[in-house]
Amino acid sequence: GVMVNTVARARRVFHQVREALGEAAHVLLVTGRIRPYDRDRLLESWLPHIRADLDRSPPPDGKPIVVVSTQTLEAGADVD
Numbered sequence: 129g130v131m132v133n134t135v136a137r138a139r140r141v142f143h144q145v146r147e148a149l150g151e152a153a154h155v156l157l158v159t160g161r162i163r164p165y166d167r168d169r170l171l172e173s174w175l176p177h178i179r180a181d182l183d184r185s186p187p188p189d190g191k192p193i194v195v196v197s198t199q200t201l202e203a204g205a206d207v208d
Contacts, residue, residue, distance in 0.1 A: 129194070129195045129196075129197070130145070130194065130195070130196045130197070131197055131198070131199065132196070132197075132198060133198065133199070134198065135159045135160070135161050135198055138157060138159050138196050138197060138198050139157065139159075141196050142155060142157040142196040145194055145196060149194065151191075152191065152192075153191050153192045153193065153194055154174075154187060154191055154192070154193045154194070155193075155194045155196065156170065156174055156193065156194070156195045156196065157196050157197070158170065158171075158195060158196070158197040158198075159197060159198045160198055174193065174195075177193060178193055178195060
């Protein structure tokens with residue numbers, strides 16, 4: 129995971145990581161500016177794979193997951 133202070137920096141880092149890793153990993157962007165609908169869909173899909181839980185499930189394709197976020201993820205999120 130990568131946590132940064134601003135939305136602009138999160139977007140830059142997200143694009144850099146995605147470009148560097150290509151199809152080798154899933155790269156997610158989570159910021160406070162995501163519409164609630166989009167955030168809910170994103171977390172619905174990915175939370176089972178990133179939550180801080182011994183029973184979390186790996187992604188179906190086995191690729192690593194990189195989450196780039198602002199502090200919005202810190203507030204109330206229990207992810208690993």
